[in-house]
Amino acid sequence: MNFELSSDRVTETSPLDETSLLVIILDTNPGQRILRENPHILTQCTDSVIAFANAHLMQKAQNKLAIMACHSKISEFVYPGPGKPLDIRQVDGQYEVFTLVEKTVKQNLMKVLTSETSTVYTESLLAGAIAMALCYIARILRTKTPGLKINSRILTVTGSSDSASQYMNYMNVFFTAQKQSVVIDVCALDQHLSLLQQGCDITSGLYLRIPQIQGLLQYLLWVFLPEPPVRQKLVLPPPVKVDYRAACFCHRELIDVGYVCSVCLSIFCKFSPICTTCQ
Amino acid sequence: MADDEDPKEYRWETGYEKTWEAIKEDDDGFLEASVAEIIQRAKRKRQQNKQVNSKLGMMRHLYVILDCSDAMSAQDLKPTRLLCTLKILENFIEEFFDQNPISQMGIIIMHNKRAEKICDLGGNFRKYIKTVNGLTKTALIGEPSLQNGLELALKSLKLLPSHASREILVIMGSLTTCDPSDINKTISSLKHEGVRCSVVGLAAEVHVCRQLANETGGVYNVILDDSHFKDLLYQQVDPPPAAVCLESSLIKMGFPHQMIVEGTEEPLTMCMCHVDSSEEGSKLTTGGYYCPQCYSKYCELPVECRSCGLTLVSAPHLARSYHHLFPAASYREMEFDNQSLNCFACQKVFLETDKQIYSCSNCEQYFCLDCDIFVHDILHTCPGCATNPTTFQMFQS
Numbered sequence A: 001m002n003f004e005l006s007s008d009r010v011t012e013t014s015p016l017d018e019t020s021l022l023v024i025i026l027d028t029n030p031g032q033r034i035l036r037e038n039p040h041i042l043t044q045c046t047d048s049v050i051a052f053a054n055a056h057l058m059q060k061a062q063n064k065l066a067i068m069a070c071h072s073k074i075s076e077f078v079y080p081g082p083g084k085p086l087d088i089r090q091v092d093g094q095y096e097v098f099t100l101v102e103k104t105v106k107q108n109l110m111k112v113l114t115s116e117t118s119t120v121y122t123e124s125l126l127a128g129a130i131a132m133a134l135c136y137i138a139r140i141l142r143t144k145t146p147g148l149k150i151n152s153r154i155l156t157v158t159g160s161s162d163s164a165s166q167y168m169n170y171m172n173v174f175f176t177a178q179k180q181s182v183v184i185d186v187c188a189l190d191q192h193l194s195l196l197q198q199g200c201d202i203t204s205g206l207y208l209r210i211p212q213i214q215g216l217l218q219y220l221l222w223v224f225l226p227e228p229p230v231r232q233k234l235v236l237p238p239p240v241k242v243d244y245r246a247a248c249f250c251h252r253e254l255i256d257v258g259y260v261c262s263v264c265l266s267i268f269c270k271f272s273p274i275c276t277t278c279q
Numbered sequence B: 001m002a003d004d005e006d007p008k009e010y011r012w013e014t015g016y017e018k019t020w021e022a023i024k025e026d027d028d029g030f031l032e033a034s035v036a037e038i039i040q041r042a043k044r045k046r047q048q049n050k051q052v053n054s055k056l057g058m059m060r061h062l063y064v065i066l067d068c069s070d071a072m073s074a075q076d077l078k079p080t081r082l083l084c085t086l087k088i089l090e091n092f093i094e095e096f097f098d099q100n101p102i103s104q105m106g107i108i109i110m111h112n113k114r115a116e117k118i119c120d121l122g123g124n125f126r127k128y129i130k131t132v133n134g135l136t137k138t139a140l141i142g143e144p145s146l147q148n149g150l151e152l153a154l155k156s157l158k159l160l161p162s163h164a165s166r167e168i169l170v171i172m173g174s175l176t177t178c179d180p181s182d183i184n185k186t187i188s189s190l191k192h193e194g195v196r197c198s199v200v201g202l203a204a205e206v207h208v209c210r211q212l213a214n215e216t217g218g219v220y221n222v223i224l225d226d227s228h229f230k231d232l233l234y235q236q237v238d239p240p241p242a243a244v245c246l247e248s249s250l251i252k253m254g255f256p257h258q259m260i261v262e263g264t265e266e267p268l269t270m271c272m273c274h275v276d277s278s279e280e281g282s283k284l285t286t287g288g289y290y291c292p293q294c295y296s297k298y299c300e301l302p303v304e305c306r307s308c309g310l311t312l313v314s315a316p317h318l319a320r321s322y323h324h325l326f327p328a329a330s331y332r333e334m335e336f337d338n339q340s341l342n343c344f345a346c347q348k349v350f351l352e353t354d355k356q357i358y359s360c361s362n363c364e365q366y367f368c369l370d371c372d373i374f375v376h377d378i379l380h381t382c383p384g385c386a387t388n389p390t391t392f393q394m395f396q397s
């Protein structure tokens, strides 16, 4: 894959009274295939995400950042994280905020990783993590200085597969994001994610399934660093065809022909004389 | 979010006054309650009183007949009757399609004794909003003909299958109608075809409008001011009782997906919606929606497949209204007693000033008031439930 970039990209800036709030959701669930096969990949993903997050902060002094870990049983904010900010001594004067991000993320992530007991749920509840991120963004927007424009987006970095069991939650978070003008970006590390891809399409975000995990940081920087308002000017991967199949209520399987109740709009994969949802 | 809370609108929202009284009775809460908080609490109360409505009655077919006669240039509504109507209508259309995902709407205008169909029945709300916006420059001339408007709508509603609900909504500024023949005949054929006709009058009570609504099972109202107008129009968003009483039946539908053949260019094809039209848009294109049964292509959803008859809809379109069926679990209000350091969802740190916090009955996480409102008003998914493997598929039963 080739991404052409206009040379003036770095100088491309938005007006001063506009800032960007980025919430990154990193899927840390040990049940993901790539992590089961090679647990060290998590370190690499974390480092890439931190470097990417710092690049976001570096783009503009007022840019805001939050990072969440979506684990198998809990989802948590690892940056800014609970409690007071860590006390970071100035390392080289200029970049203490970047050290702060790295130290905070790693410390809080460690707590999340060690909190899990033996049973692992292989399904990462990404829709729930996105729901938390939307509440967080709604609070930031509620408490912002009047007149300040904040463009918010949520970037999900995951190697999980998406399952139709979260269909309802996914649709709710996608429509909410769309209503609130929050862009959903997805970087898929392993499998193709058809539901999350719908979310990107609904919210005008970018969906990218990266061909190899070694290049993660490059992909993040090239594709996901530019803010949505700037993106129209860049040559990014062409929009992918989105699969808009429905999930049946009976088995939560994706279907392309089904039976819809004329009163409550429930979808079933097989015909039955009465609707089990509303009768 | 806060800026769309025009306090004026709250006159029509019963929850407001009630909460105000409740807070006045509460002797220590009153002094500290800010206006914003009062409004938030009113919202919370309204949410809790909202009845679970799982009857969406999806097969609604509604013609909006809009008076564009001279009477619409009056300035008793600001800036003019027409412009005020178009603004409210625009929001109505969006809300209508949000709540009635695969219903169809058509628009007819009446001026100079003639009726003109400016939008056929269809389900693409963006098209209707665009059309409505385009009407701002319409010449407001002559008298309307209610009969011509009704006849034109009836002609197209007649052709629909019997399980479809048929409705007409007239927005009438004029106090007179100039009809070619006896309008009572038109009213009885509307009644005969089961077309429910409602009228919103912008000026004063008109006998023939009352008669039309009464005979066909619709409602007739005359507005008091713009807020009342909006309120009356929005009452039409909910499916009429007739549609609610319809027996539910399962209808076969297709959820088209785009054909993806890895590594190949998609061929240029003609969509079925434009195959026999010479208007612009009837070009060969890539992309579009393919019928999963016969692979005919369409450029717009929802649509009934012209070659195999399957109703084609987009699944997310239906999913927009599922929160009516599966609302998020309700939260219990409780005194704040250091149960948690911060709100589970938005991470707001609970302070002494947070007298009440909210706890989810399923996942038992704690939330702030703002998140309680946000979750039940907009999100419809509890962040606590949705991040927990044991509760993420639970909804309020």
Ligand SMILES: [Zn+2]
Binding pocket: A248, A249, A250, A251, A252, A253, A268, A269, A270
């Ligand atoms: Zn099924």
Ligand SMILES: [Zn+2]
Binding pocket: A261, A262, A263, A264, A265, A266, A275, A276, A277, A278, A279, B248
């Ligand atoms: Zn049903």
Ligand SMILES: [Zn+2]
Binding pocket: B291, B292, B293, B294, B295, B296, B305, B306, B307, B308, B309, B310
């Ligand atoms: Zn077909």
Ligand SMILES: [Zn+2]
Binding pocket: A135, B343, B344, B345, B346, B347, B348, B367, B368, B369, B370, B371, B372
């Ligand atoms: Zn909160």
Ligand SMILES: [Zn+2]
Binding pocket: B329, B360, B361, B362, B363, B364, B365, B382, B383, B384, B385, B386
């Ligand atoms: Zn819950």
